[in-house]
Amino acid sequence: MKRLVGVMLGVLTAIGGFMDIGDIVANSATGARFGMSLAWAVLLGTVGIVVYAEMAGRVAAVSGRPTFDLVRERLGARMAIVNLAASFFINLLTLTAEVAGVAIALQLATDVNYLLWLPLTALLVWLVIWRVRFTLMENVFGLMGLAMIVMAIAVWQLHPDWSQLWHGASHPVVPSGEGHATYFYYAIALFGAAMTPYEVFFFSSGAVEEHWTRSDLSENRANVFIGFPLGAFLSLSLMALATLVLFPRGISVDHLSQAALPVSLSLGKIGLALIIVGFFAATFGAALETGLSAGYTISQYFGWQWGKRNRPRDASRFHLVVLVSIGVAMLVALTAVDPVKVTEYSIVLSAAALPLTYFPILVVANDPDFMGDKVNGRFGNAIGSIYLVILVVVSLATIPLMIITKAGA
Amino acid sequence: MGSAWSVRVAVGALAIVAAGCFQPVGPARTFHDYELKAESTAKSARSSVETARLAVQVATDGDAFPPYVSVLLAEAESDASNSQGTFLGIQPPDKHSDRLRDRLGRLLEQTGNVLSTLRITARRADLQQLKGQAARLPALSKRLDRFATEHE
Numbered sequence: 001m002k003r004l005v006g007v008m009l010g011v012l013t014a015i016g017g018f019m020d021i022g023d024i025v026a027n028s029a030t031g032a033r034f035g036m037s038l039a040w041a042v043l044l045g046t047v048g049i050v051v052y053a054e055m056a057g058r059v060a061a062v063s064g065r066p067t068f069d070l071v072r073e074r075l076g077a078r079m080a081i082v083n084l085a086a087s088f089f090i091n092l093l094t095l096t097a098e099v100a101g102v103a104i105a106l107q108l109a110t111d112v113n114y115l116l117w118l119p120l121t122a123l124l125v126w127l128v129i130w131r132v133r134f135t136l137m138e139n140v141f142g143l144m145g146l147a148m149i150v151m152a153i154a155v156w157q158l159h160p161d162w163s164q165l166w167h168g169a170s171h172p173v174v175p176s177g178e179g180h181a182t183y184f185y186y187a188i189a190l191f192g193a194a195m196t197p198y199e200v201f202f203f204s205s206g207a208v209e210e211h212w213t214r215s216d217l218s219e220n221r222a223n224v225f226i227g228f229p230l231g232a233f234l235s236l237s238l239m240a241l242a243t244l245v246l247f248p249r250g251i252s253v254d255h256l257s258q259a260a261l262p263v264s265l266s267l268g269k270i271g272l273a274l275i276i277v278g279f280f281a282a283t284f285g286a287a288l289e290t291g292l293s294a295g296y297t298i299s300q301y302f303g304w305q306w307g308k309r310n311r312p313r314d315a316s317r318f319h320l321v322v323l324v325s326i327g328v329a330m331l332v333a334l335t336a337v338d339p340v341k342v343t344e345y346s347i348v349l350s351a352a353a354l355p356l357t358y359f360p361i362l363v364v365a366n367d368p369d370f371m372g373d374k375v376n377g378r379f380g381n382a383i384g385s386i387y388l389v390i391l392v393v394v395s396l397a398t399i400p401l402m403i404i405t406k407a408g409a
Numbered sequence: 410m411g412s413a414w415s416v417r418v419a420v421g422a423l424a425i426v427a428a429g430c431f432q433p434v435g436p437a438r439t440f441h442d443y444e445l446k447a448e449s450t451a452k453s454a455r456s457s458v459e460t461a462r463l464a465v466q467v468a469t470d471g472d473a474f475p476p477y478v479s480v481l482l483a484e485a486e487s488d489a490s491n492s493q494g495t496f497l498g499i500q501p502p503d504k505h506s507d508r509l510r511d512r513l514g515r516l517l518e519q520t521g522n523v524l525s526t527l528r529i530t531a532r533r534a535d536l537q538q539l540k541g542q543a544a545r546l547p548a549l550s551k552r553l554d555r556f557a558t559e560h561e
Contacts, residue, residue, distance in 0.1 A: 111476035177561070249459040250452065250554070255484045257477065261463055268472040
């Protein structure tokens, strides 16, 4: 019974923790601009993250070692430093966007400018990482993130023409007035948002932090195979809301506030309060994950003592990297750089660097020296390999599309 | 040799990424270029107007909290003002473009005025006043939409 409760809690946390500011911005902006015609990109990204997060979790549970630890061993120090530099930069950009997202959620509730909330937000993120137990931290923000289920209820309350929504999603076309390059640029943004590398760093390092063993593999599968797709359902609900409310009015999503507008219209003050809580939880949870991921990646590469479970005096360099990263993210956000633009760049640049993160996982998940009898099966390898090709294509197309479309302008 | 090559590759990659991230508003050399920029500005201003219309609707129906409405309207005003500033900063290439500039410029100014009034009222949490002040928004939205369609 206790085990079942643990699995359920894990699944609920995975649903609530699936979304972050990248998913919120990308799904709302694409729904407002392209309707449901890019739903396939969310599904494509979700299957990808499910396949690779399961692998990363399994590798961590069986070998007791997280992703970045293995990247260096398998790719060699030189190649791994390139991987580290790219991943760390993108993670820092994502952390900046998440910290700003928390501050904006507070602004939506108070009308106090988000720049004033930034120092307090950064302090809170650091305090939670420093003082709160790993499991408690994960569960509280994951469960709070479930408030975003209000988006699905809001879609239902708008009484949409379901067949039209389904038709838009199942017969994707580029809307008139939009170019193919822009359409695919946004498809990459959605794909990148679903497959953000930090999710894997955090997932695999978290599994080691929580001392996962082979007996936790069923929990790993439940989190990934049930929790993530249900989280993706929330992403699609947000896209549907933007399709129903913002798209017909020609509203382009440039601010987080606009993403909440359809919920307010559909469900009133209660819905609005819940969606703001959901935004807060999703961005705060992701800020914790990206803050920790900054420490994980660097420490695992250099072989330092790492982990939230270790006290600062025992893993001083790990905690210092986390603290400095949060500080830098706050300072960048304080320059008043547009948080939505930072988010867009972080998810698109993530897409450009995806093979660097996912290729080593596929290699290690096939290595019997690490995995014993838990190596990938044929089916897992087939899907993993297909996805690797997709990741390479996406990564090669990202920067040219970014330049051609002037970042989707 | 190896490290110099790596540095060159890293600098080149950063330059390419930076080129993709920046979205400079280039000069308009022909009427057609100028017209495209005018169309995009009108669409952007219409987005702000429609956001404000929805904000006023949820505010007057009691479906939103005053701080949220205030944020929405302040951002709508700021976006419209940025679009206006960017467009008016572009040098019109010929007389034909001057007329386009005047026409859209007037529309943008009217839009900015209405949005400013709404933002001021929302900041005072006087949400019921918003309905009357927003009465001009539907007409402005229509005119901006017509302008964008005419210059597609």
